[in-house]
Amino acid sequence: MPASRRLPAAGALLVLIGAAIAAVPALVSDFVLLQIVIKSLWLGIAGMSLAFLIGQAGLISLAQTAVFGASGYLMAILVLDHGLTIWAAVAAAVAAGPVAGLVIGAISRRSSDLYLMMLTLAIGVFTFFFAQQYQPITRGHTGFNGFDAPLLFGADLSERKPLFYVSAVAAVAVVALFRLVMRTPAGLAFRGLRDNRDRLQALGYSTSATTISAFAVSGFAAGVGGVISVWYNGAISPGSIDITRIIELLIVVTIGGTIRIEGAFLGALVVTLLRNYANEYTNRTETLVGAAFMAIVLLSRHGLLGILLNVKSLALKALRFFRGQRMASEKEAVA
Amino acid sequence: MKATGTGQQTKATFLPLRVDKVSRSFGGLQAVDQVSFTLSVGERLAILGPNGAGKSTLFNLVCGDLAADSGRVYLRGEDVTGLPLHHRVRRGLARTYQTSSVFAGLTVGEHLMLAHRGPEKGRLSLWTRRAIQSEAADQARNLAEQVGLGSRFGVQGSELSHGELRQLEVAMALAAEPFIILLDEPAAGLSPAERERLTALLLSLQTSVAIVLVEHDMDVALTVADRVIVLESGRLIAEGNPEEIEADPLVRAVYLGEQHGQPQESAS
Ligand SMILES: Nc1ncnc2c1ncn2[C@@H]1O[C@H](COP(=O)(O)OP(=O)(O)OP(=O)(O)O)[C@@H](O)[C@H]1O
Ligand SMILES: [Mg+2]
DSSP states (O other): OOHHHHHHHHHHHHHHHHHHHHHHHHHSOHHHIIIIIIHHHHHHHHHHHHHHHHHHHOOOOSOHHHHHHHHHHHHHIIIIITOOOHHHHHHHHHHHHHHHHHHHHHHTTTOOHHHHHHHHHHHHHHHHHHHHHOHHHHOGGGOBOOOOOOEETTEETTSHHHHHHHHHHHHHHHHHHHHHHHTSHHHHHHHHHHHOHHHHHHTTOOHHHHHHHHHHHHHHHHHHHHHHHHHHHSOBOGGGGSHHHHHHHHHHHHHHOSSSTTHHHHHHHHHHHHHHHGGGTOSOHHHHHHHHHHHHHHHOTTHHHHHHHHHHHHHHHHHHHHHHHHHHHHHHHHO | OGGGSSSOOOGGGSOSEEEEEEEEEETTEEEEEEEEEEEOTTOEEEEEOOTTSSHHHHHHHHHTSSOOSEEEEEETTEEOTTSOHHHHHHTTEEEOOSSOOOOTTSBHHHHHHHHHHTTSGGGGOSSOOHHHHHHHHHHHHHHHHHHTOGGGTTOBGGGOOHHHHHHHHHHHHHHTOOSEEEEESTTTTOOHHHHHHHHHHHHHSOTTSEEEEEOSOHHHHHHHOSEEEEEETTEEEEEEOHHHHHHOHHHIIIIIHHHTTSOOOOOO
16 A cells, blocks of 8 residues: 555544543543553553564563663662753653663573573563662662652643553554554564574574564663653652563563554553452452463463454454345345 | 685676585584585586485585584685674575475565565664665565466465465575575475476576576476586585486486486475
């Protein structure tokens, strides 16, 4: 399809998304907006960095929390300990995402599959311990508290509505950016790496460079997620990046599925909903999260989104079938 | 050899490929044993030999898929023995695999784009330049037509038949616009019509491209080749033009004698 014809469609989609975003605060309670929607947005953004790595490049990383933490911590450190202006710190923190991704990619550039998981797990756990124990920089296990979210055009991002709008716009922007990257030469190389790394090398690509590049791109989302999470929580501590968070990201991505990067938002929403509401019915919330995780893995290799897409394609098939039937009977009637 | 003489020659005057006494063993098995050969500009060289003779291993040594135990490989006069696979490919070497190896989730068109960019600097670019992109897409489409995959352009690797995978292998090698193509049994498992198309395609390639062909199908091999080398148990046992090779008693004994004429199948 030529770009000129695609442009209005993209514009229409953007207007639609904009309208949907604008409508959300009016549709849900303040509690839901803060506890469910905004939380799902930043968790989804962070999850998308892993969904991108797995779904596009076939790299299962357990170190995305390290990127998330690097950005979040950097912003907190720059503002609270070095008195940097908030937006300068935000810019540095967002830039730190791809840089941290690059470093992790460089460390793991030669590994894949199980070994990559072990290596990145080690990086994730190391980062946690570093945050916990390197007091002079990270303030140890208490971390940073009392972080004030910035003002943006006079709107205070520590209030829920402005924070929601900014998070939603950030989510759309990160999705758009990833979708753009997926169409570039690098995006194609990532998928080549995912499907057949030896063959990719035999076409002239360095699998190391491709791996590093994929980690760097994915780091952007983890960094943005980390920044918004600090605005949201007003704090960051080793608990924000410990092993349970590593697993949480994995669950988010598994529930959401990785065939579409946007699945991460669905996964984040499910996890957030379960965490918030399940305790009204049971005090074994985490067991329930685990059960949901297992159920989805058993039901579909491509997560909840995969199930939904399947339903959609089934529905379309059914629709086409019935339409065909009707057209056939109309033809008969005409004849 | 002629190309390494004066030291003042430009790159273009070097032989595209010179293989100098390469060897490789697997455990106690000497798969390739002190094999030397050269390839001149635009030449079509066929490598014959029975199953297990070491033909694919020789390809692996030339490309860098495997490291040689000893011996050296020169591309356009440059010693590439220590270079990894992807660096040799960037220097203009392309190969196909005996067992088709493709990307399950990429379309035929994407395979060709990926292969086309492989030797280029912008292979990992995070920027899509429209003009270049559409030019590459056109090229990919033409190439797909040429190998007979025109109607399968948007189909994913996982959906292709065996014959289509063989054609895609060849198309990927061509997409890189190499100056040497190594084809490892490209006709294996193809239908007679597909073989004919492949032969025609290979014959139609520009003479700026040199071809090394491993092929059990004699019709394809001897139609395309100007020169033949024969391997047996890892050793080079004969070299000559197609007529000489067919007449060589040693060759007939180890290889052609038993197998010539039968459409011997080695699709693995
Ligand atoms: N990676 C490997 N590890 C161990 N042995 C190997 C390996 N690759 C090849 N061999 C052995 O080396 C010998 C040469 O194999 P090669 O695949 O090069 O033969 P070929 O001439 O290509 O045969 P074919 O006509 O069957 O393709 C065979 O005995 C094979 O079993
Ligand atoms: Mg072989």
